[in-house]
Amino acid sequence: MVFPRAFLRAASALAALALASCELAAPQQTYQQPYQQQQPQQGPFMLGIDVLASRGFDLLRGKRVGLITNQTSMTGRGERTRSAMQRALGPNLVALYAPEHGIDGTIGAGLHVSTRRDNVTGLTVYSLYGPTRKPTPAMLAPIDVLVFDLQDIGCRSYTYISTMIVAMEAAAECGKQFVVLDRPNPLGGWRVEGPPLESKWKSFVGQVPVPYVHGMTAGELAMMACAHGWVARVPRLDVVKMQGWSRGMTWQDTGLRWYQTSPNIPHATSPFYYVTTGILGGATSVDIGIGTENPFGYAGGSGVNPQALHAYCQRLNAPGVSFSPYSKDGFGGVRLSISPRATADLTALDVLLLAEINRLTGGKVIGRMSGSKLNLFNKVYGSESLYHDLRRGVPATSIVARWQSHNQSFRSQRQRHLLYP
Numbered sequence: 001m002v003f004p005r006a007f008l009r010a011a012s013a014l015a016a017l018a019l020a021s022c023e024l025a026a027p028q029q030t031y032q033q034p035y036q037q038q039q040p041q042q043g044p045f046m047l048g049i050d051v052l053a054s055r056g057f058d059l060l061r062g063k064r065v066g067l068i069t070n071q072t073s074m075t076g077r078g079e080r081t082r083s084a085m086q087r088a089l090g091p092n093l094v095a096l097y098a099p100e101h102g103i104d105g106t107i108g109a110g111l112h113v114s115t116r117r118d119n120v121t122g123l124t125v126y127s128l129y130g131p132t133r134k135p136t137p138a139m140l141a142p143i144d145v146l147v148f149d150l151q152d153i154g155c156r157s158y159t160y161i162s163t164m165i166v167a168m169e170a171a172a173e174c175g176k177q178f179v180v181l182d183r184p185n186p187l188g189g190w191r192v193e194g195p196p197l198e199s200k201w202k203s204f205v206g207q208v209p210v211p212y213v214h215g216m217t218a219g220e221l222a223m224m225a226c227a228h229g230w231v232a233r234v235p236r237l238d239v240v241k242m243q244g245w246s247r248g249m250t251w252q253d254t255g256l257r258w259y260q261t262s263p264n265i266p267h268a269t270s271p272f273y274y275v276t277t278g279i280l281g282g283a284t285s286v287d288i289g290i291g292t293e294n295p296f297g298y299a300g301g302s303g304v305n306p307q308a309l310h311a312y313c314q315r316l317n318a319p320g321v322s323f324s325p326y327s328k329d330g331f332g333g334v335r336l337s338i339s340p341r342a343t344a345d346l347t348a349l350d351v352l353l354l355a356e357i358n359r360l361t362g363g364k365v366i367g368r369m370s371g372s373k374l375n376l377f378n379k380v381y382g383s384e385s386l387y388h389d390l391r392r393g394v395p396a397t398s399i400v401a402r403w404q405s406h407n408q409s410f411r412s413q414r415q416r417h418l419l420y421p
Contacts (some may be wrong), residue, residue: 027075031060045244045254046389048181048219049084049149052240057088059145059179059238064094066143068128068167072259074153081149081181085204086121094142096121099150099163100129101262108263129159133204137174145177146170151261152218153271154187156197157278157380160261160404162207164218165225172233179238182219182419184254184274186271189420191215196346196406205379212347212382213275215247216414219367224417231252239419246421250340264295272338273297276321276346279386280354282377283365287331298326300333301357301365310334312356318344333357348400355396366390 008323050057053075065085067073073081086093095412096103102113103125113127126139140146146167150160164180171178194212202209208221208230214411216224219239226234249256258268265274273289273296280299281288289298300306306325313323320342323334338346358365366387378384389399 001347004220030393045076046242047076047183047256048240048242049073049081051243052181053084055086057085057189059240060085060089060147062090063092063144063177065089065093066097066140066146067093068097068099068146068148068150070098070101070103070150071263073149074257074259076256078257080120080363082118082311083122084125086321093121093123095139097128097135097139097167098125100159105260105262125193128163128167133163133169140170140174140176143176143235144180147179147181148218149181149183150218151259152185153261153265153274154212154213154215155271155275155278156193156208156214156382157205158196158274159204161218161221164222165207165231168222168225168235168237169231169233172231172235176235177238178222178235179240179321180215180219180222182242183239184245184249184251184256185215185217185241186251187213187215187275188250189215189217189418191346192407192411193345193403194407195382195386195403201379201382201384203379205376206382211403211410213244214410216413216417217242217419220414220417220419224414227417228413241419247418252340264290265293266381268339269340270296272340272342272346276336276338276350277353279347279350279381280357282380283354283358283374284368285361286357286365287333297336299336299353299357300326300331301361302331304332304357304360306332306334308360309356313353316349316352318342318349320344321346321349345400351399352396355390358390363391
């Protein structure tokens, strides 16, 4: 395949977009009342749950506690948070709440979760991904404080942060304290990339107006949401910080075991692949590797010439990402290999792959979207602009370039809410 010079110049421009956020200096830590950030003891790395336990669960003593939890809610020693809390608090741990995928993380994406009895603690597990995604007053009536302890993956379209935001609103409306037990962002704390969220497209796969990849922890996002009016009502918020985490750390640097956050995020590196092909995966007749050993680790389309796509990817020069061609069951494309320390703009790569696969299929992967599939595609992206731009043949590099000023502004806005160097 012959690549015109104008395209090659555009592809070269991608290298210039390679994660400028990684080069920012560490911000000063500034904390704003009335949101209290608990200061952990000095020492080795500790999760928020472990810091709270080391203080004898002081924030929760004498209170009736509800816990938003699932299979990722584990202490650094590998004990379930709900078991550790029940042992320490006894009957004062009174209710559990489960997000998308359920308390065991085995329910498929988008499928409703039922309220049921937990076979570990014997407590009721209220569903926050069923008839309601926001805790009702009846669900919160038995408690005084609502605790959030879920492992997020650092991408706006993943629903655990949306669960946190609407739960914060519910807590405020019912006069309940809200506590975030902080956990690492597996993408690190410097990666800021991707499109902003237009208010028209606010949804449960985009609840707060942050870039697609925000580089923040759940605790930091909770603080920023309160300060910027992203929650309808502000609760009394306490963030229990981690000890020993810094923004440049990978998951491997923490020494923690990875517990799959959902069926298609099985590995500690899975969030990197999710960011790189998640938008592409919303299109028609594409393959991103769901059902394989590495979900989101493929980028292909029906009838695509794998050698042609591989040649295109090789010209992108995306630092830390390598590609190999594959062909299977009528689909062709590339397998991806992404280093956790890759400096490539992975969301830009997502859009570039989508645009090229769309071109190689004669516009079919975009042109054949409609109805609920197109609506979800726009919600995930945060705008209908990508769909219309690709239909009109707007170069992917021009689409990516539009994000940059917003993301630079976001980096400045978030600084006073950052809890870690």
